[in-house]
Amino acid sequence: MPSAVDLDTLLARHPRRPESLLQVLCDIQAVHNHIPADLAVQVAEALAIPLARVRGVIGFYSFLCSEPAGRFRLLFSDDITDRMAGSQALMSALCGRLWLEPGKVSEDGLVSVTTTSCIGMCDQGPALLANGWPITRLSPRRIDTIADLIRAEAPVADWPAEFFRVADHIRRRDRLLNSGPMVGAALAAGLARGPEGVIVQLERASLRGRGGAGFPTGRKWRACREAPGDARYVVGNADEGEPGTFKDRVLLTRHADLLFEGMTVCALAIGARQGFLYLRGEYRYLLEPLQAILAQRRAAGLLGAAIQGRAGFDFDIAIHLGAGAYICGEESALIESLEGKRGIPRNRPPFPVTHGYRQQPTVVDNVETFCAAALIALSGGDGYRAIGTEQSSGTKVLSVSGDCARPGIYEYPFGVTVRQVLTDCGATDSQAVQVGGPSGACIGADEFDRRLCFEDLASAGALVIFDGRRDLFEAAHNFTEFFARESCGFCTPCRVGTAMLQDIMAKIAAGHGTRHELDQIAQLARVLQQSAHCGLGHSACNPTLDMLKRFRPTFERRLKTLDFEPAFDLDGALARARAMTGRDDAGAHIRSEP
Amino acid sequence: MNSFTLDGTAIPFAPGQTVLQAALEAGRYIPHLCYHPEFKPHGSCKLCTVQANGRPAAACTLPAQAGLVIVSDSEEINGLRRTLVQMLFAEGNHFCPSCEKSGNCLLQALGYDLGVVTAGFRHFFPDRPVDASHPDIWLDFNRCILCELCVRASCEVDGKCVFALSGRGIDKHLVVNSLSGRLADSAIGLDDKAVSVCPVGAILKKRVGFAVPIGQRRFDIAPISAQALADAPRPAAIGDGA
Ligand SMILES: Cc1cc2nc3c(=O)[nH]c(=O)nc-3n(C[C@H](O)[C@H](O)[C@H](O)COP(=O)(O)O)c2cc1C
Ligand code: SF4
Ligand code: SF4
Ligand code: FES
Numbered sequence: 001m002p003s004a005v006d007l008d009t010l011l012a013r014h015p016r017r018p019e020s021l022l023q024v025l026c027d028i029q030a031v032h033n034h035i036p037a038d039l040a041v042q043v044a045e046a047l048a049i050p051l052a053r054v055r056g057v058i059g060f061y062s063f064l065c066s067e068p069a070g071r072f073r074l075l076f077s078d079d080i081t082d083r084m085a086g087s088q089a090l091m092s093a094l095c096g097r098l099w100l101e102p103g104k105v106s107e108d109g110l111v112s113v114t115t116t117s118c119i120g121m122c123d124q125g126p127a128l129l130a131n132g133w134p135i136t137r138l139s140p141r142r143i144d145t146i147a148d149l150i151r152a153e154a155p156v157a158d159w160p161a162e163f164f165r166v167a168d169h170i171r172r173r174d175r176l177l178n179s180g181p182m183v184g185a186a187l188a189a190g191l192a193r194g195p196e197g198v199i200v201q202l203e204r205a206s207l208r209g210r211g212g213a214g215f216p217t218g219r220k221w222r223a224c225r226e227a228p229g230d231a232r233y234v235v236g237n238a239d240e241g242e243p244g245t246f247k248d249r250v251l252l253t254r255h256a257d258l259l260f261e262g263m264t265v266c267a268l269a270i271g272a273r274q275g276f277l278y279l280r281g282e283y284r285y286l287l288e289p290l291q292a293i294l295a296q297r298r299a300a301g302l303l304g305a306a307i308q309g310r311a312g313f314d315f316d317i318a319i320h321l322g323a324g325a326y327i328c329g330e331e332s333a334l335i336e337s338l339e340g341k342r343g344i345p346r347n348r349p350p351f352p353v354t355h356g357y358r359q360q361p362t363v364v365d366n367v368e369t370f371c372a373a374a375l376i377a378l379s380g381g382d383g384y385r386a387i388g389t390e391q392s393s394g395t396k397v398l399s400v401s402g403d404c405a406r407p408g409i410y411e412y413p414f415g416v417t418v419r420q421v422l423t424d425c426g427a428t429d430s431q432a433v434q435v436g437g438p439s440g441a442c443i444g445a446d447e448f449d450r451r452l453c454f455e456d457l458a459s460a461g462a463l464v465i466f467d468g469r470r471d472l473f474e475a476a477h478n479f480t481e482f483f484a485r486e487s488c489g490f491c492t493p494c495r496v497g498t499a500m501l502q503d504i505m506a507k508i509a510a511g512h513g514t515r516h517e518l519d520q521i522a523q524l525a526r527v528l529q530q531s532a533h534c535g536l537g538h539s540a541c542n543p544t545l546d547m548l549k550r551f552r553p554t555f556e557r558r559l560k561t562l563d564f565e566p567a568f569d570l571d572g573a574l575a576r577a578r579a580m581t582g583r584d585d586a587g588a589h590i591r592s593e594p
Numbered sequence: 595m596n597s598f599t600l601d602g603t604a605i606p607f608a609p610g611q612t613v614l615q616a617a618l619e620a621g622r623y624i625p626h627l628c629y630h631p632e633f634k635p636h637g638s639c640k641l642c643t644v645q646a647n648g649r650p651a652a653a654c655t656l657p658a659q660a661g662l663v664i665v666s667d668s669e670e671i672n673g674l675r676r677t678l679v680q681m682l683f684a685e686g687n688h689f690c691p692s693c694e695k696s697g698n699c700l701l702q703a704l705g706y707d708l709g710v711v712t713a714g715f716r717h718f719f720p721d722r723p724v725d726a727s728h729p730d731i732w733l734d735f736n737r738c739i740l741c742e743l744c745v746r747a748s749c750e751v752d753g754k755c756v757f758a759l760s761g762r763g764i765d766k767h768l769v770v771n772s773l774s775g776r777l778a779d780s781a782i783g784l785d786d787k788a789v790s791v792c793p794v795g796a797i798l799k800k801r802v803g804f805a806v807p808i809g810q811r812r813f814d815i816a817p818i819s820a821q822a823l824a825d826a827p828r829p830a831a832i833g834d835g836a
Contacts, residue, residue: 059760489766
């Protein structure tokens with residue numbers, strides 16, 4: 001184990017330059033379960049980076065740590081769907097069995113158990129990461145076994161294989177999921193069309209980005225192609241951090257060839273020689289399978305020098321790992337992370353299409369966007385345009401989870417109603433659906449005829465379903481915790497505002513809230529929407545506001561009082577003294593003046 | 595020359611200038627905190643938020659454009675700024691009466707100038723030990739507002755990179771570049787730009803705290819809105835409106 005792998009071996013896996021910092025740290029973390037102080041110093045020297053900056057990067061990514069986190073580090077996915085499936089009780093049970101406090105490392109340094117943001121297993125939760133490897137379908141029995149394995153100090157690699165089975169759950173297929181293996185056909189078609197021809201087809205297809213914002217892909221590629229620069233880059237965004245979203249995981253598992261083909265077509269169109277796939281750390285288990293596919297593609301002449309025999313068409317793809325930071329899905333933060341730094345969203349303009357990776361023109365697109373682009377390069381834009389709605393052409397791959405009989409992956413033409421999806425996935429008695437994760441919108445039953453498309457409910461396609469049993473305050477509370485945990489901390493409104501919102505929601509949850517707290521939520525929402533630096537901050541209050549608007553009673557039920565606002569409950573503070581002295585007469589009470 | 599309007603007045607600008615830079619050069623004040631005329635705009639404090647053609651934007655990073663309609667001095671925007679100042683106060687531990695920087699502090703001065711009269715939010719009271727290790731320089735993390743001016747100054751001007759940021763979200767904090775993590779073991783020097791640039795009482799020179807008595811300090815004499823212009827590079831021709 002640790003001593004067998006020395007730093008030089010780890011360093012040799014990556015180019016010796018500052019951009020490799022995060023990748024080197026991920027490797028060290030994987031070997032040592034933390035970044036030992038002396039190695040941090042050596043890395044700083046080897047990559048010529050100030051030590052404080054190395055420490056700053058370690059401190060930014062939640063999977064990296066400078067203190068040992070236990071030989072077994074278990075991170076429970078804390079998505080609302082995991083909670084609905086009982087993750088909190090299971091975590092307590094595991095901690096109980098291990099005599100452990102959540103978030104603390106055991107005295108003997110053996111194990112730590114805590115939570116992490118959604119790990120993208122919402123259709124098969126509760127789930128956790130054991131030393132980075134996902135375990136799905138947690139049950140009390142699985143928890144018991146895991147406790148035994150840890151106490152027996154059995155290496156995670158030797159744990160039962162079925163623990164680590166990740167199901168694809170593809171429930172409905174359309175164009176994309178029906179496409180066969182893609183080994184060069186779209187690329188050959190793209191070469192025949194030429195760079196301009198490819199972009200024209202994307203424009204005819206009216207393809208829009210699948211990462212959520214829906215930016216026209218053809219326009220993005222064209223802008224990048226036309227931007228002046230010394231080099232151009234293609235980046236596949238596989239950060240998929242939005243809670244409730246897991247469709248990219250399935251695309252990476254089943255259609256990686258299509259993704260890489262789309263990225264290579266993009267390289268052709270914009271004139272790039274280097275591409276990156278930014279793979280979220282939670283999907284680390286997909287790294288080797290993806291590397292194997294890249295190797296096959298190199299062997300088949302689909303990557304490398306003179307691709308498909310075309311002299312001068314040189315392109316390759318490297319996979320970069322994230323390390324537990326939702327904000328790195330935001331494209332400019334992603335680029336910072338690719339450069340080995342803390343994932344802080346940049347000031348824009350300039351945008352990545354002109355000043356991206358190493359300040360050069362860069363296309364960042366979602367995994368699904370590249371897949372669709374490959375299909376369009378192959379079959380042309382007109383047929384694609386014929387599917388979907390006026391402003392949203394083609395199909396969308398949805399991640400469906402929560403209260404339904406058949407959670408999983410559903411592909412529909414754009415414009416499908418929420419109601420249709422609920423019927424198809426076997427959801428009954430649904431009271432609300434969170435569309436697009438915590439950053440999206442919460443809709444009630446009277447809005448189920450709304451359509452999933454850019455004209456109406458625009459999103460990256462996550463649907464989390466809540467049936468009549470659920471208390472939506474719990475969901476809003478979970479979402480505020482998510483944003484506070486994931487705020488990058490760059491700008492004042494989001495750094496402080498998300499923490500305040502979390503504080504307020506905890507206060508309401510504990511039964512100490514008043515109308516004053518509801519007013520403060522509205523005030524924070526205004527400040528975040530108006531002044532936050534990026535989309536995370538802009539949307540951080542949305543779920544709370546949506547749920548307050550549509551399900552206000554679930555909040556008000558918890559308020560101490562609706563009418564006035566005790567800054568401090570004087571009489572309540574005396575309760576313990578009364579109990580201790582056995583008094584309960586008028587003199588032992590303080591009356592608050594209303 | 596191209597121009598945009600700021601609260602109804604035309605402001606000329608040179609290509610490449612941001613709205614805040616052009617406004618300051620023209621002798622017009624927009625509240626700001628993490629912006630410093632000698633450094634590239636940072637865009638993190640958001641105190642300089644204005645309405646640009648009706649949409650909120652940070653003036654320090656917003657490229658000036660001909661015809662932009664900027665609203666800065668409105669009740670709505672000043673209300674937003676008051677909340678941001680309250681947030682910065684709530685996040686750290688700012689006990690102005692016992693702070694050596696009082697009267698020279700940009701955060702305090704902004705609070706007064708904007709009329710921040712209440713705490714507004716529950717304060718966090720974080721536990722942040724001070725670093726008193728250096729013989730000549732105090733580093734009091736309790737007052738750090740994370741503007742990164744010292745980080746930028748130490749790298750770009752001093753060529754030392756003594757400071758960096760670590761952590762994320764509300765746990766974001768300043769770290770010192772030395773093996774021990776202490777200031778005494780870093781390369782910092784008393785004359786470093788990183789020391790003088792701190793807008794609040796987080797980085798202080800020892801033993802000179804009360805050389806100028808309270809009551810006679812910079813912002814005791816005139817509010818920040820009347821003085822920030824003095825720091826900005828202002829060609830006289832524009833400044834005088836000639
Ligand atoms: C906070 C935040 C998180 C994001 N996370 C992701 C993500 O996980 N995956 C993704 O493809 N796009 C994400 N985006 C959107 C990207 O910034 C970017 O718009 C997208 O990758 C562009 O690709 P597309 O045009 O193909 O959608 C996120 C945006 C924000 C503001
Ligand atoms: S809005 Fe939040 S996530 Fe975005 S830059 Fe500001 S602190 Fe970071
Ligand atoms: S120490 Fe001062 S200059 Fe440095 S980040 Fe904190 S407040 Fe800004
Ligand atoms: S001065 Fe513009 S964001 Fe700080």
